[in-house]
Amino acid sequence: MLKRTFMAACLSAALGLASAVAPTAAHAADYKTNLLEPGTLVVGTTGASPPATMYNDQAELAGYDIDLATQLGKDLGLKVKFVTLGWSTMMAGIQAGRFDIVISSVGRTPDRVKSADFLLSDPYVVNGVAGAKRASDNSIHGWKDVCGKKVGVIKGANEIKAAQAKLPAGCLSDIREYPGWSELLLDLQNGRIDLLVGNYLTPAYMINSAHRPLAMLGDSLQVSTSAVVIRKEEPALQQQINTLIAKYRADGRLEKITDKWVGKSLPWSEVKD
DSSP states (O other): OHHHHHHHHHHHHHHHHHHHHHHHHHHHHGGGTTOSBTTEEEEEEOSOBTTTBEEOTTSOEESHHHHHHHHHHHHHTOEEEEEEOOGGGHHHHHHTTSOSEEOSOOBOOHHHHHOSSEEEOOOOEEEEEEEEEETTOTTOSSGGGOTTOOEEEETTOSHHHHHHHHSOTTSSOOEEEESSHHHHHHHHHTTSOSEEEEESHHHHHHHHHHTOSEEEOSSOSEEEEEOOEEETTOHHHHHHHHHHHHHHHHTTHHHHHHHHHHSSOOOGGGOOO
């Protein structure tokens, strides 16, 4: 009798353990059931935001967003299908079910985190409001030296407003707008302006990749992050992507992917939340 009771208890415990494990395993597999195309991760990206997403000389998509999407697909056991679309319709596209995810330098803002229209992953890259100068300009060592300088910005970009809010009133007043990064960097290099104000990753990439005689300022005025956007019907996919992002951050893969394109990425220690 004692032996039978002991065996019954063991069986009951085993069944209890199995029932506790089974839902977790089933949930882990759920991320494949709601994909738009079976066995395929459909990824929306612009191909127009270097160094995150762009076309290389072979007319192939490249950049740290593309590397990350490819790695996610591999570890999720899925083929990756990229669909390029203009930024103005990108977020509407995921709401309309054109992609499973969007990886296209999407800022992880509080409003997007709270949105009911899509899901957002944990952050995967650090960006921020940054500055660049001529490497030979010894009058600028940091943000404390920029007041009164001639400043160049990309037309329509928001970083200059953040910089003006962080610096003393009237500090940055001589501002010139440029239609693109190439023109802005050329004028900085030729001395027509003294300072570039923009995001960190794009000018850092363009300076590093072309070996321009320019230098990024050593710190950022304001830190931001980017996230993967996930179709709201795929919460299990969001969970799996977050698990992988945490793994890549812990083993150094996120830093390696970003440094490959930027030269040196901003440290995660600057992210406050």
